[in-house]
Amino acid sequence: AQTVTxxxxxxxVQEAETVTLSCTYDTSESDYYLFWYKQPPSRQMxxxxxxxxxxxxxxxxxxFSVNFxxxxxxxxxxxxxxxxxxxxxxxxxxxxPLLGGSEKLVFGKGTKxxxxx
Amino acid sequence: xxxxxxxxxxxxxxxxxxxxxxxxxxxxxxxVYWYQxxxxxxxxxxxxxxxxxxxxxxNILERFSAQQFPDLHSELNLSSLELGDSALYFxxxxxxxxxxxxxxxxxxxxxGSRLTVL
Numbered sequence: 001a002q003t004v005t006x007x008x009x010x011x012x013v014q015e016a017e018t019v020t021l022s023c024t025y026d027t028s029e030s031d032y033y034l035f036w037y038k039q040p041p042s043r044q045m046x047x048x049x050x051x052x053x054x055x056x057x058x059x060x061x062x063x064f065s066v067n068f069x070x071x072x073x074x075x076x077x078x079x080x081x082x083x084x085x086x087x088x089x090x091x092x093x094x095x096x097p098l099l100g101g102s103e104k105l106v107f108g109k110g111t112k113x114x115x116x117x
Numbered sequence: 118x119x120x121x122x123x124x125x126x127x128x129x130x131x132x133x134x135x136x137x138x139x140x141x142x143x144x145x146x147x148x149v150y151w152y153q154x155x156x157x158x159x160x161x162x163x164x165x166x167x168x169x170x171x172x173x174x175x176n177i178l179e180r181f182s183a184q185q186f187p188d189l190h191s192e193l194n195l196s197s198l199e200l201g202d203s204a205l206y207f208x209x210x211x212x213x214x215x216x217x218x219x220x221x222x223x224x225x226x227x228x229g230s231r232l233t234v235l
Contacts, residue, residue, distance in 0.1 A: 050222060108159060110159050
């Protein structure tokens with residue numbers, strides 16, 4: 001079974017600084033999807049960034065970027081120029097191939113990010 | 118706004134009671150997923166439906182059941198409620214690439230239904 005591990009229960013960063021959240025996963029598949037979701041105090045689950053395993057290029061979305069190391073099964077999230085609104089719980093998630101596999105997302109336990117002014 | 122609608126947003130009930138949570142997926146999405154998030158916990162997958170059929174089952178208790186109707190909305194029924202069932206229940210939907218010709222893979226989440234069992 002696929003598992004997702006986030007080894008940092010809590011992280012903090014100063015406003016305008018950069019922070020990296022770690023995520024590792026376990027799978028025997030060669031093609032899959034990885035995601036980072038953000039859950040602010042409102043509890044809404046918001047997609048931050050996605051990465052297709054077949055793509056070698058790391059995904060970026062504005063201040064958010066990932067470091068995808070397929071061989072190491074590592075998928076870290078880097079937040080640059082941190083803002084107060086980035087404070088939230090961040091979940092790493094794995095999804096098996098969409099055709100023929102289980103389609104659910106498997107989530108890590110989350111990392112609580114605090115942004116200090 | 119994700120396009121996924123969940124009702125009710127908040128629900129308070131007593132132990133032993135039964136409640137029904139409702140979810141309307143995004144227009145065109147055939148898959149519906151239910152997740153449970155207990156206090157300060159990650160999201161636990163409960164069950165998935167695709168176009169009315171159960172497709173995958175996770176850690177769903179026997180006291181819980183779900184179904185997806187012909188109009189694609191879904192309901193999660195929770196019965197014989199216990200204090201430990203208090204949680205945020207999320208519904209999510211997604212689009213299979215074979216129907217839409219677009220592979221994105223993410224799930225779109227509703228705002229959740231917060232259940233409090235007293």
